[in-house]
Amino acid sequence: MNVLLLHPEDPIPVSSKIQWDLIVDFARAPVAAYEECANRNSCTVKSLFDFAGGIRDLYKTKELLQPGAGILLDDQGIDWWEMFLPSLAPQLQQLILLERLANELDECHLWTTRPDWRARALEYFWGHDVHVVAGQPYNVNFLHRVKHYLGAARKLDPAQLQQVLWDKFDRNHIVRAGIALRPKLSGRFVVLPSAYINVSRMEVAYTKLLPEQPFLLVCTRSNARLSHLPANVTQISLDPYFSGVPEKTLARLTQAVGRLKVQLAASSKELRAVIALGQLDSIVPFMRWGLSVRKAWENLFSCVEAAACFSADDSNPYTRIPLLLAQRRKVPALACHHGALDFLKTVKAESSDIYLAKNEMEYDYLRRVCRVPAQNMIIAGPPRPVVPIPAKFTNDKRRWLVFFSEPFSAMHWRADQVYRDLLPRLLNLAERCGLKMMFKLHPFESIGAFRQLLKNVPGGEASAKTSMVLTGAMADEFWENMSCAIVIQSTVAIECAERGIPVFLCSWLRDSYSEYIQQFARYGAGHVLQHPAEMEDIPGMLPRLRDTRLEAGLQSAPDAIAFRDWLSGNPRGRMAAQV
Secondary structure, rough: OOEEEEEEEEOOOOOOOOOOEEEEEOOOOOOHHHHHHHHHOOOEEEEEHHHHHHHHHHHHHHHHHHHHHHOEEEHHHHHHHHHHHHHHHHHHHHHHHHHHHHHHHHEEEEOOOOHHHHHHHHHHHHHOOEEEOOOHHHHHOOHHHHHHHHHHHHOOHHHHHHHHHHHHHHHHHHHHHHOOOOOOOOEEEEEEEEEHHHHHHHHHHHHOOOOOOOOOEEEEOOHHOOOOOOOHHHHHHHHHHHOOOOHHHHHHHHHHHHHHHHHHHOOOOHHHHHHHHHOOOOOHHHHHHHHHHHHHHOOOOOOOEEEEEEEOOOHHHHHHHHHHHHHHHHOOOEEEEEEEEEEEHOOOOOOOOOOEEOHHHHHHHHHHHOOOOOOEEEOOOOOOOOOOOOOOOOOOOOOOEEEEEOOOHHEEHHHHHHHHHHHHHHHHHHHHHOOOEEOOOOOOOHHHHHHHHHOOOOHHHHHHHHHHOOOOOOHHHHHHEEEEEEOOOOOOHHHHOOOOOOOEEEHHHOOOOHHHHHHHHHOOOEEEEEHHHHHHHHHHHHHOOOOOOOOOOOOOOOOHHHHHHHHHOEEEEEHHHOO
């Protein structure tokens, strides 16, 4: 029996000189792509993520990671093992899947398209060698690597490319700190840390509750900046506050890594594999970077009178560290999530005094799915915008069928395969509905790269000229012109449901763990499609769905007095709001 392990950067084979019995893709692709490959190669084709167990795998991940707690504790009370977990958890989840795959393999010859940590992990669990298909190893092929990076760069717009270069070559903000000037600030601010534009938007949405309260939006990366701000929000960069790494602290933590490895190795086979595969080798560089971020926030807090700290992302170290430092300084620390739901709450520890669930749906998800204790968790969303009643649906080319994209690569999908399967269906659906096709891109995608992709699909050349492709914030006109929305598991499903816009959830493209779509469906935020073929039924479904306007469970804005009390650390305001 011959088994091929397919690296995510290698194409799904159309044909092969070797007769494979099983091909396992380390990425994910639509069923149609695997069926075509299976038919051409007369074998079984599946994804590694077919072995995923959903949210139960997150529970197991949390259990596996717990033995490392408290060993990498610094002088500010920050546990760097806990800080490292969002980076390590995705690899640990894949290790769980690889162990399941190894347990299903009988006597066989195992091959991989290129050397990779996943192939080495399978060797570790399976107990036999994995061979590389003939050819020079890709990871030492200089020309291949250059081609890879050039291809990745072409997919980015100039601002995205600039940010990637800063992140890669100025990781500790040494250059940026040298050319940035510290602003002159006076007054007492609520500090809003942000590393991404969606985080900034969520935090600023809450500021509208208190128009007289000064807020300080601190952008840790340039793509967190907003072009328009309320009058009570001042925007600055964290760059000028970087001043190096506390080397003594780093040296002490580096010494503790040895004890951490001993503790982890004694706790589980999975973590022994993590250590054997070198996946903890990056923890010291991670702490060096993280301590430089910590030092920058310490410098900012010493220069700015902070009334409170409010973060809409308590996973990213850039925006989690200030919450922990605020708590250390007895400054009220509040957190929420910038999207509809956050499955990482399943594995990470609390970092704030109060966590704001934006609505009943999110609160239920956190309590029931993520098993977050109710203590210090409040239902309180940002101010609700005025949502007009949508115009009556008509077959009108001036109105839109909108597809909201996702960061497919971050979800382990082969984005080209997803779009090759999905785009013709969307274009055909828009034509049948008599609507103009609109693509709303995720912030991680660029318009230029998407338009080129659109041209390469069947029928896409003409459609690329007539379809609209947008990115950035959505103006009122956007909602007014929308007649129907196709999403995967984006927050926008809720916004559409509130406006009475029919929204369809592409369940077959969901991620492997979060159960977001199940939670949306539980609260009626969208109609779930289980298979791509069901898109054919949408024109007939629209007449009965377009008049549905969902209200319950999706919005719960706090009053300004309660929000002010939480920012001041007033527990009576917290308890009163929860009641």
